Amino acid sequence: MDVYFKKEITYPFAGEKYIFDVGNTLFSTFDIDRGTDILIRAITPSNPKSILDIGCGYGPLGIILAKTNPQAKVTMVDRDLLAVRYTNYNIVKNNVANVTALGSLGIEAIKDKMFDLIVSNIPAKLGDDAIEQEFILEPYGQLNPGGEYWIVVVSALNRLIPRIAREHHLDMKEIKKRRGHTVYRIKKSVG
DSSP, X not given: OOTTEEEEEEEEETTEEEEEEEETTSSOOSXXXXXXXXXXXXXXXXXXXXEEEESOTTSHHHHHHHHHOTTSEEEEEESOHHHHHHHHHHHHHTTOOSEEEEEOSTTGGGTTOOEEEEEEEXXXXXXXXXXXXXXXXXXXXXXXXXXXXXXXXXXXXXXTHHHHHHHTTOEEEEEEEETTEEEEEEEOOOO
């Protein structure tokens, strides 16, 4: 058993039961974070071949997307190496083969790759500039034409996210708003 182990979380989704080991000090160790839950239930992927989960934590979003999109190759990144360790435990625990987890500050470790679908539960306390650069503009640059970037943010960031989209002419739509969280989808045009 890992010395950082805190507990096991069970999460039912789309007729499957996912089990996640969680380490002390990781984000949302009590249960699957509400924002993550809202986001995973809102995403309607259109048969992506490549998926990126930025700030994957212990892996629920990317692992569920890997299982529900077996045709896709899923890459998960987090700056916290303990989170990456637990993501790797949970990849094995949930028996998913089409996924890789890496330590990366933002998208640094995967700048050479492009994706059809990118997802992120954006951390609220990073600061506006870091959110704009590391969690909106840089990932948007990694989208294939026609690709989609699905994000969830706490309501406090609703002042920032639409402004970034307007300033950079991003095709963004508010998909769902629920109890302190908002899900947005940013689409990259094909032309």
